[in-house]
Amino acid sequence: MLAEIITIGDEILIGQIVDTNSAFIAQKLNAIGIRVKQISSVSDDKQHILNALFEAHQRADIILITGGLGPTKDDITKKTLAEYFSVGLVENQEALQNVENIFKRLRGPSTQLLDVNKQQALVPENCEVILNANGTAPGMWFNYLGKIYMSMPGVPHEMMYMMEDSVIPKLKATFKLPIIIHKTILTVGEGESYLAEKIADIEDSLPSYIKLAYLPKLGQVRLRLSGYGEDEVSLKKEIELFAGKIVERVGRSVVAEEDIALEKAILNYMAEKELTLSTAESCTGGYIAHLITQHPGSSKVFFGGAVSYSYELKESILGVKNETLWQYGAVSRETVTEMVEGALLNFKSDYAIAVTGIAGPDGGTPEKPVGTVWIGVANSEKTIAKKFQFGNKRLQNIERTAIAALNMLHLLLEEFKN
Amino acid sequence: MLAEIITIGDEILIGQIVDTNSAFIAQKLNAIGIRVKQISSVSDDKQHILNALFEAHQRADIILITGGLGPTKDDITKKTLAEYFSVGLVENQEALQNVENIFKRLRGPSTQLLDVNKQQALVPENCEVILNANGTAPGMWFNYLGKIYMSMPGVPHEMMYMMEDSVIPKLKATFKLPIIIHKTILTVGEGESYLAEKIADIEDSLPSYIKLAYLPKLGQVRLRLSGYGEDEVSLKKEIELFAGKIVERVGRSVVAEEDIALEKAILNYMAEKELTLSTAESCTGGYIAHLITQHPGSSKVFFGGAVSYSYELKESILGVKNETLWQYGAVSRETVTEMVEGALLNFKSDYAIAVTGIAGPDGGTPEKPVGTVWIGVANSEKTIAKKFQFGNKRLQNIERTAIAALNMLHLLLEEFKN
Numbered sequence: 001m002l003a004e005i006i007t008i009g010d011e012i013l014i015g016q017i018v019d020t021n022s023a024f025i026a027q028k029l030n031a032i033g034i035r036v037k038q039i040s041s042v043s044d045d046k047q048h049i050l051n052a053l054f055e056a057h058q059r060a061d062i063i064l065i066t067g068g069l070g071p072t073k074d075d076i077t078k079k080t081l082a083e084y085f086s087v088g089l090v091e092n093q094e095a096l097q098n099v100e101n102i103f104k105r106l107r108g109p110s111t112q113l114l115d116v117n118k119q120q121a122l123v124p125e126n127c128e129v130i131l132n133a134n135g136t137a138p139g140m141w142f143n144y145l146g147k148i149y150m151s152m153p154g155v156p157h158e159m160m161y162m163m164e165d166s167v168i169p170k171l172k173a174t175f176k177l178p179i180i181i182h183k184t185i186l187t188v189g190e191g192e193s194y195l196a197e198k199i200a201d202i203e204d205s206l207p208s209y210i211k212l213a214y215l216p217k218l219g220q221v222r223l224r225l226s227g228y229g230e231d232e233v234s235l236k237k238e239i240e241l242f243a244g245k246i247v248e249r250v251g252r253s254v255v256a257e258e259d260i261a262l263e264k265a266i267l268n269y270m271a272e273k274e275l276t277l278s279t280a281e282s283c284t285g286g287y288i289a290h291l292i293t294q295h296p297g298s299s300k301v302f303f304g305g306a307v308s309y310s311y312e313l314k315e316s317i318l319g320v321k322n323e324t325l326w327q328y329g330a331v332s333r334e335t336v337t338e339m340v341e342g343a344l345l346n347f348k349s350d351y352a353i354a355v356t357g358i359a360g361p362d363g364g365t366p367e368k369p370v371g372t373v374w375i376g377v378a379n380s381e382k383t384i385a386k387k388f389q390f391g392n393k394r395l396q397n398i399e400r401t402a403i404a405a406l407n408m409l410h411l412l413l414e415e416f417k418n
Numbered sequence: 419m420l421a422e423i424i425t426i427g428d429e430i431l432i433g434q435i436v437d438t439n440s441a442f443i444a445q446k447l448n449a450i451g452i453r454v455k456q457i458s459s460v461s462d463d464k465q466h467i468l469n470a471l472f473e474a475h476q477r478a479d480i481i482l483i484t485g486g487l488g489p490t491k492d493d494i495t496k497k498t499l500a501e502y503f504s505v506g507l508v509e510n511q512e513a514l515q516n517v518e519n520i521f522k523r524l525r526g527p528s529t530q531l532l533d534v535n536k537q538q539a540l541v542p543e544n545c546e547v548i549l550n551a552n553g554t555a556p557g558m559w560f561n562y563l564g565k566i567y568m569s570m571p572g573v574p575h576e577m578m579y580m581m582e583d584s585v586i587p588k589l590k591a592t593f594k595l596p597i598i599i600h601k602t603i604l605t606v607g608e609g610e611s612y613l614a615e616k617i618a619d620i621e622d623s624l625p626s627y628i629k630l631a632y633l634p635k636l637g638q639v640r641l642r643l644s645g646y647g648e649d650e651v652s653l654k655k656e657i658e659l660f661a662g663k664i665v666e667r668v669g670r671s672v673v674a675e676e677d678i679a680l681e682k683a684i685l686n687y688m689a690e691k692e693l694t695l696s697t698a699e700s701c702t703g704g705y706i707a708h709l710i711t712q713h714p715g716s717s718k719v720f721f722g723g724a725v726s727y728s729y730e731l732k733e734s735i736l737g738v739k740n741e742t743l744w745q746y747g748a749v750s751r752e753t754v755t756e757m758v759e760g761a762l763l764n765f766k767s768d769y770a771i772a773v774t775g776i777a778g779p780d781g782g783t784p785e786k787p788v789g790t791v792w793i794g795v796a797n798s799e800k801t802i803a804k805k806f807q808f809g810n811k812r813l814q815n816i817e818r819t820a821i822a823a824l825n826m827l828h829l830l831l832e833e834f835k836n
Contacts (some may be wrong), residue, residue: 013454015444016633018436022459026433036431037466039459041440048456055473182432193489193534203491214490215429216573224434259434279704279725285711286697286704289725293703296779296812304727306735307697307707313722313765317735347731361714389523391552394714396575 001175003029004060005039006052008067008077009154012041021066021159028163033177034062044068049080053149061147062171067154069137071116078140081151082124085144089122092129095138096121102136127151130166134158139166148174179232183239184259185223187250188407192216195223195250202245210239219403220262223250255410262406263291269413270301270351277409278347279305280318280339282330283357283373288402303349308339318342318354331356331368333385340376341383351379351412353405357388359397373401377408384412419593421447422478423457424470426485426495427572430459439484439577446581450590451598451646452480462486467498471567479565480589485572487555489534496558499569500542503562507540510547513556514539520554545569548584552576557584566592597650601657602677603641605668606825610634613641613668620663628657636814637821638680641668673828680824681709687831688719688769695827696765697723698736698757700748701775701791706820721767726757736760736772749774749786751803758794759801769797769830771823775806777815791819795826802830 005025011017022039029036037060042052049068056063068077082089099120103111120136123129130139130150135158142149150167152159171177187195192214196203203212209229215222225243229235247254256265270277279289279302286307292298306317311330314320319342320335328334340354357373364370371390376383388404390397423440430437440457447454455478460470467486474481486495500507517538521529538554541547548557548568553576560567568585570577589595605613610632614621621630627647633640643661647653665672674683688695697707697720704725710716724735729748732738737760738753746752758772775791782788789808794801806822808815 012441013444013457014448015441015446015454016631018438018441019457020436023430023433023436026431028433030432036433037461038470039431039437041457043455052456193532196490196534197532211492213428213492214488215434216488218575224429226432281704284708285716285720286699286707286723286725287711289704290702290708290816293705293725293727293777294813294816298703299727299781302703302727304700304725304731304735305704306724307704307711307722309711309717309720309722316764317722317724346734359711363717393552393575393579395712396552398708398712399575 001034001062001177002037002060003034003062003064004037004056006049006056006063006065007039007041007154008044008049008065009041010043010074013043021154021156024156024160025064025066025163028168030180030182032168032172033180034171035180044074044076046076046080046083049077050084053084057145057147063147063149064167065149065151066159069151069153071120071136077151078123081140081142081149085124085126085142087125090125091118091121092123092138094131095123095129098131098138099136130162130170132158132162133165134161141170179229179235181227181232181235181239182259183225183243183257185243185246185250185254186220186256186258186260186262186265187223187253188220188255188262188403188410190221190250190253192221195221199246199249202242202249206242207238210242218399219407222259224259252411252414261291261295262403262410264295266406266410266413267292267295267298267301271297275301275351275413276303276349277301277351277353278303278343278349280343280352280354281305281307282309282314282339282355283359284355284398284401284405285309287398288353288355288405291402291406303347305343305347314339317346319346329368331358331372331374333374333387336374336376337383337385340378340385344378344380351377351409353377353409355401355405357397357401359394360392361394371397373397373404375401375405375408377405377412379412379416381416382412384408419452419480419595420455420478421452421480421482422455422474424474424481424483425457425459425572426462426467426483427459428461428492430485431461439572439574442574442578443482443484443581446586449598449600450586451595452589462492462494464494464498464501467495468502471502475563475565481565481567482585483567483569484577487569487571489538489554495569496541499558499560499567503542503544503560505543508543509536509539510541510556512549513541513547516549516556517554548580548588550576550580551583552579559588597647597653599645599650599653599657600677601643601661601675603661603664603668603672604638604674604676604678604680604683605641605671606638606673606680606821606828608639608668608671610639613639617664617667620660620667624660625656628660636817637825640677642677670829670832679709679713680821680828682713684824684828684831685710685713685716685719689715693719693769693831694721694767695719695769695771696721696761696767698761698770698772699723699725700727700732700757700773701777702773702816702819702823703727705816706771706773706823709820709824721765723761723765732757735764737764747786749776749790749792751792751805754792754794755801755803758796758803762796762798769795769827771795771827773819773823775815775819777812778810779812789815791815791822793819793823793826795823795830797830797834799834800830802826
């Protein structure tokens with residue numbers, strides 16, 4: 001069963017908004033065993049939309065469309081769908097009632113609908129209206145030449161509720177769907193090609209209905225097994241078996257056996273073990289703390305930390321000695337060691353991370369060029385300090401430093417696992 | 419001049435990643451007067467990629483492709499391009515040298531390349547290699563039947579640098595593009611419709627070749643004037659004239675007259691006035707410090723700060739009184755006032771920002787529901803504390819708090835301008 005997603009709107013094509021709808025829709029479809037063949041973003045242009053619908057019809061069984069359902073002139077999806085299906089537009093009473101309800105809720109019970117509002121209830125006459133609980137543009141379900149077309153609003157939260165509450169249940173009721181199971185293994189610290197070589201024989205032994213994908217991102221590689229089949233239980237078992245082999249082979253680089261962020265995997269582990277964490281950041285400037293605190297529940301593990309950009313703050317908050325800074329410099333083994341141990345002591349956490357480096361583009365010297373970073377991790381028994389040489393792009397250095405620091409913390413936690 | 423973007427990768431089609439590359443590419447193309455006709459995301463499947471290339475060729479003059487250039491088996495873009503152009507693959511010396519340099523930098527000078535690494539230097543023989551300064555997959559530029567094809571890696575930062583450093587300059591050199599001049603005015607704190615009303619007459623007076631767009635994003639609205647024409651000098655002058663009128667009318671909400679981030683505008687102003695800043699963050703968890711320190715040169719202005727998630731750190735680093743925390747709670751006017759004044763005092767900066775709130779999803783109470791945030795800004799003469807009630811989405815609350823805090827800082831700086 002193949003689906004295709006068409007997102008309509010000039011704002012996508014000029015890069016004003018990132019199309020997050022497609023990823024959401026794709027996730028939901030995949031979870032019920034519908035593969036997405038293609039995602040196309042097209043402009044608010046009749047001929048272009050017609051072409052996209054026609055092309056999608058050749059490739060897919062289910063065509064999901066978002067956008068172009070607003071009340072303004074440039075929104076032409078509805079009219080274009082009517083033309084595509086060679087039908088007229090009719091006023092739908094259920095949709096009109098919904099528009100009325102929404103306006104009365106927002107503007108008071110005596111509100112009169114304007115013509116432009118009423119037009120929201122016009123739909124192609126061959127459609128089944130799907131109620132939009134969060135907006136005035138109705139969803140529209142079409143069954144045309146044996147294929148399903150579903151038009152949804154482009155406003156993300158309206159589309160999301162419609163997808164979850166109506167479209168997914170309706171698709172499940174309409175089609176007998178195959179089973180797809182994904183399993184992700186998050187690794188950190190090793191490159192894609194190193195991993196590929198290490199597990200080459202396992203990959204070669206995969207049956208044709210289980211695929212392995214490598215998804216690299218900044219020092220991390222996600223290994224994703226995807227299985228397609230009929231029998232959920234046996235497919236799941238088989239995928240777990242191969243996942244187990246890969247995890248065993250890859251060893252300490254494995255951080256999680258699910259599709260989560262690196263820092264979230266660490267947080268989960270530390271929360272489970274009731275361990276606490278603090279940070280002392282110079283060159284990452286709060287980015288590590290931000291990565292951690294973006295996750296709900298992080299306050300159980302994370303006490304907080306210092307962003308010590310200046311010498312003074314390294315001394316006053318972290319207790320780095322003035323002579324250490326002047327003798328060895330802010331970017332040195334000695335300073336990062338005092339930073340990480342200062343964080344442990346002053347912030348009273350079980351574990352601490354410290355980073356100090358030259359993020360760039362300025363501030364480099366011949367001995368310590370831009371991209372030189374010292375990272376320290378510590379608990380009460382052990383401190384590890386390590387030097388890295390990253391590139392000359394500031395944002396990238398910040399991100400890579402954060403990932404490297406989290407990886408060092410992961411390895412230290414592994415060492416003290418028992 | 420029309421372009422089309424093709425993003426290749428199963429991870430997009432299963433919704434594992436949101437395709438942010440397309441929006442970035444579309445923005446960069448639009449800025450030089452190239453319109454994007456369609457964005458298509460297709461799977462790592464040979465026939466599907468071939469079809470997408472063929473279809474794009476019918477519609478566009480420039481086809482930009484990202485993804486599928488990794489060293490693993492599922493990455494087939496290169497082979498497929500070679501087949502599409504009916505050419506073979508050859509080893510490119512420049513690309514090979516780049517792969518070697520990267521491996522030696524990462525793993526030491528004695529590193530030997532594996533075969534799988536060397537394969538990264540294989541390219542279709544009709545391509546011009548575009549150096550990838552940030553990764554091993556080379557960019558590939560093709561001139562085929564009068565149309566340009568450009569294949570880039572899918573890793574966002576690799577693609578971004580390649581786009582900015584090489585592809586955009588090369589496109590500008592290859593095509594005679596129309597003249598497009600953009601001028602952006604960054605405003606903060608006022609809504610889109612309020613601004614639209616305030617400048618309605620100026621907007622109405624714009625000539626047909628100058629368009630005004632409202633680009634709202636999280637408490638900020640960018641007003642972008644875009645002029646299309648032949649004579650760069652007079653067009654620029656005219657746009658500056660209208661921009662001047664808008665800036666005068668909008669007044670204190672204007673933060674910058676260029677397309678930069680809010681915090682960068684503040685940094686620029688503070689650097690010019692030799693003012694310094696520190697932060698004390700609870701619910702934003704380092705995000706404000708990160709926003710600031712992602713910009714080169716921020717260390718001139720920013721001393722650092724505290725991420726004080728726990729009560730203890732609010733006391734020990736910021737000097738918030740224990741009785742204040744227990745009597746009024748961590749999320750209160752009293753606590754945020756002591757936090758911001760503590761930051762000023764302890765971190766010895768001219769200005770300080772403090773935030774404390776309930777980011778959610780847990781931790782809300784009937785009196786202080788999720789989304790309740792107190793923000794303080796201060797200099798030695800004045801402290802302002804203000805309460806906000808945001809929504810119930812954690813990440814959004816973090817972002818909105820940061821923007822609101824920066825806006826308060828902007829207004830305090832305005833107040834002390836002379």
